[in-house]
Amino acid sequence: MLSEMKEIAKQKLKARKSEFFSEYPDVFNKMYNFTRAKTAKALRYYPYFLKIQESDTTEVVIEGKKVLMLGSNNYLGLTKHPEIAEAGIEAIRRYGSGLTGSRFLNGNLVLHDELEVKLARFVGKEAALVFSTGFGVNLGVIATTVGPGDLLFSDELNHASIVDGSRFSRAEIIRFKHNNMKDLENKISAADKTKGRFIVVDGIFSMEGDIINLPELVQIARKYGARLMVDDAHSLGVLGPKGNGTAAHFGLTDQVDMIMGTFSKSLACVGGFVAAEEPVIDYLKHHTRTMIFTAALPPSNVAMVSKALDIIEKEPWRRKKVLENAAYIQKNLKKMGFNIGMSTTPVVPVIIGEEMKTFRVWKDLFEEGVYTNPVIPPAVPENRCLLRTSYMATHIQSQLNFCLDKFYKVGKKHGIIT
Template sequence: MKWIEDELRKLEDRSLNRSLQISATVSGHQGYVLRRQKTLLDLSSNDYLGLARHPAIAAAMTQALLAEGTGSGASRLITGNRPPYGRLEDALAAWQQSEAALVFANGYMANLGVIQALAGRGDVVFSDRLNHASIVDGIGLSRAEHVRYRHNDMEHLRLLLYKHRDAGRKLIVTDAVFSMDGDQAPLAELVALKREYGAILMVDEAHSGGVYGARGEGLCHALGLQSGVDVHVGTFSKAFGVYGAYVSGSRTLIRWLVNKARPVIYSTALPPSVIAGITEALNLVQTERHRRERLAASSRQFRSSLRMAGFQVGPGDSPIVPVVVGDNATALRFSSALEAEGIAAVAVRPPTVPDGTARIRFSLSAAHTPDDLADAANRIERVALRLGVLAQ
């Protein structure tokens, strides 16, 4: 195993080594995290709506835990398909205004399972260069040809679709909101291109579900484009504050996934307590609109504050606000200095982002107050000036 030690040293030399840090919740202080015995404002979590500690979700999970036990015991095709699953999937389909829905263990498994089920040898998958790793891995496991188009470049995608017009099945896959940049995919143009070239369009709403739409349905619904999307993927681990994922679409699609999506066939079903928590979270996402409104206001405030301080903040209105510093070592120093100032903001480095674009990825929550964010912006500016990330 000496080769592993050698490779780890190489990672350390390039400031790419990673380690696990224990983070605990802070009782009575939502939006904060405890790390190394210090209370920090949490600007790294994906708990966008502040639901991860909602008492109604905890109560639903506790009740199901006592009634149904700790585990499901088998895959859904064996004996793990408990009654709460069907009720949740019916509610998801109604929420998404689709014919049917299917729950997966998590977003990673959903993307792997869907792509493998829809594409194979002789087919082509067109993927945005900045799509999530789970999409990239799903394409690789599918054995279909992987064709990447430049980020949000629809002319490049059009050229590639034309080049592969005689291929077998053609699948276009994109994130709705990109996890490391916070910008949006040009969904209207993607719908038009998929219709023009007879492709299937799959949109991953992991970072937009719960955040956009009148009832939190996601960006596709917010833009009125849901009928043009064939495969809609979303997660319950971010805005929903629980765990798991779903796919919604036609009844035919869901029947096909039940038969062909390997993560569904070969994985133990989620515990009934998790399904109960998701069901309660789905109700809260739809009814507690004030959480989305507060999050949107916080996103505007925080982006504006960073721009006024002199940071180059990219376009968009999502709660994901990256500050690109470029160098891996600088990103790590920035993150450590922010922690010393009471802010948890993790440095994101390659291969999660392209080489030379290491960054601090700030992520907002409805649990943050305006005062939290105003104070954080001041501290971020102060640290950036001290480190030379911002010019004096």
């Protein structure tokens, strides 16, 4: 019955195309011609949108099979913390499920303001502004900060949200080689001195797992009159003496003008924020379209993030443990002969290179009980396809050893290691 309905729909679509688009180009053609995902599914190499049926954070169940989760950004293992869950439930009881409007108008709770004070204190800035998504922070803040007539300097491996925020700003975008401060200085020193300068970088790069060379970067920013924004999406909870980010990690908080962060990694929820001087935040609050024209973050999310911050501060063992787990994995993958790039954080890429080989390795690891994230262009450069793995404070030693055993077995099979 279902196949008959699909065939009827297909015939109707064909007739409609013949009637309305015989003389004009159809913008849907690229969609009708997209077959890559269907082909991958038919070959059983499709690794995306897998349906997770159960989760205890370090292990998940997919299609009835339990696998070790190495694809999550839940670095501190807080997503099922009972205090966080209870904070969300209590906020729902008090305020309801959502706010049905933007913070600018009817959706601003005392909870939002309290969280902003707490976030600003946590990262060492005067003020903060909470958004409904991390992507929305970068998209809106970058486009509000710079525009036509300004220069925006961006690391070539910055996150897609930074890339899109840069495009949206309509500033002149100048990309520099990944974490290459000499290349940045060459480009910023030669740039138009009459234009404003803004540098945006990731703290921890989401695919490479390395840390921005912030000490040299802040020197360049000050030397050439540039403002600096650091995206700490993957750094909060991981870097810094209290998990308070990249700038704190290097003792350079006062040298970074804007600190951006998300709630969807170590803070175990969803949403994002930016922190800076109070006048800067006040301006962003009244001009940033992705905050003004987006429904406010629901009460439960705000309460859970606030509680997560409390737990990060009172349970420092989580930050220490996730770094220990990452170092153990890095050491042993390197010892086996895997290329993990320059990773020094819980984000550990296993660089394979060729796209189809990456999918084959992903599939074999999955069948062996290990969940990883295959990453292909444009998320990474051509011929640098990789499996992105990430580790949690709550991964236990036996799970890490299981992971290493499976990587060794699959790596040998595909000739990645000898």
